[in-house]
Amino acid sequence: MLASGAFVVGLLLLRKDRSGLLKQLEEIRTAHEKEIKQINAIREAERLKNEEDLFKLQKRLAEVQKQYDEAKIELDKKKKKEIEDLITQFGDDPVELAERLSAATGFRVILPE
Amino acid sequence: MKKFISILTLLSLLNTTAANAQEKKPSSLAMVEKLVPEVPRTEKDLGAAISPLKKFQASPFTGVLLSPLAAATLIADLNARNEEMSIEIDKAKKEAEAKYVYEKSIVQNQCTADKDILTARIESNSIHIKSLEKVVNDEIEAKSDPVVWGLIGLAIGVVSAAATASVITAATQ
Numbered sequence A: 001m002l003a004s005g006a007f008v009v010g011l012l013l014l015r016k017d018r019s020g021l022l023k024q025l026e027e028i029r030t031a032h033e034k035e036i037k038q039i040n041a042i043r044e045a046e047r048l049k050n051e052e053d054l055f056k057l058q059k060r061l062a063e064v065q066k067q068y069d070e071a072k073i074e075l076d077k078k079k080k081k082e083i084e085d086l087i088t089q090f091g092d093d094p095v096e097l098a099e100r101l102s103a104a105t106g107f108r109v110i111l112p113e
Numbered sequence B: 001m002k003k004f005i006s007i008l009t010l011l012s013l014l015n016t017t018a019a020n021a022q023e024k025k026p027s028s029l030a031m032v033e034k035l036v037p038e039v040p041r042t043e044k045d046l047g048a049a050i051s052p053l054k055k056f057q058a059s060p061f062t063g064v065l066l067s068p069l070a071a072a073t074l075i076a077d078l079n080a081r082n083e084e085m086s087i088e089i090d091k092a093k094k095e096a097e098a099k100y101v102y103e104k105s106i107v108q109n110q111c112t113a114d115k116d117i118l119t120a121r122i123e124s125n126s127i128h129i130k131s132l133e134k135v136v137n138d139e140i141e142a143k144s145d146p147v148v149w150g151l152i153g154l155a156i157g158v159v160s161a162a163a164t165a166s167v168i169t170a171a172t173q
Helices: A003-012 A019-090 A094-105 B002-023 B029-033 B066-079 B081-141 B146-172
Strands: none
Touching: A019 B066, A019 B081, A094 B066, A094 B081, B066 B146
């Protein structure tokens, strides 16, 4: 009877409060979940930014190609105009045409005897 | 007479061998000779030259005659050469610049994301550390005091002894 009483008293005295530990574990778990959510959000933001940058690159390349095509068309027009002018002005003047060709190529002109 | 015939035979054999050797030229050399136009020996080499000609006019050298349109096209093409090159260079430069900006941006995005992730991890780890520290501190604080336990043991002993003594006294009486 006496021993049983001592045992009960001992149990009551030795009993530990584990609720604090559980609370801490819960806090750690919550922090970990928050961390995972943050990482996912950061990676998603990175993906979106990369997509946006790719779109910007494609837009810029299309712009450059457009500028290039326009410049080529402009140059072709210029060339056609120059050809027309040369034909109109010196179509029946081979000497002048030869002089122009010589100026463009560096070849010397030899006049026929 | 026999000697003379043998000398003739020998000479003819030597002649045919030499002719065969001349015919067997290296193939690459033969190809080059085929590609290079043969300049008539009567003409002197004038180098790179052009000559303006009218129809039926005698030409000063053997060469290619261009129509006015062909000559004009050639002149226009050659004159536009620099501008054409400039357009190509400009395009290549702009494309390279755009790609550089894109690649730089991708690396920057990755670095920013990595930094943010590391910050989040540090934050989470500091919470973890704080929690564990609290647990450890609680455990240290909850540690039992040996003096208290000694006193409890002593009290139980005294009570037990007193109870035993009272039981024995009661039994003897």
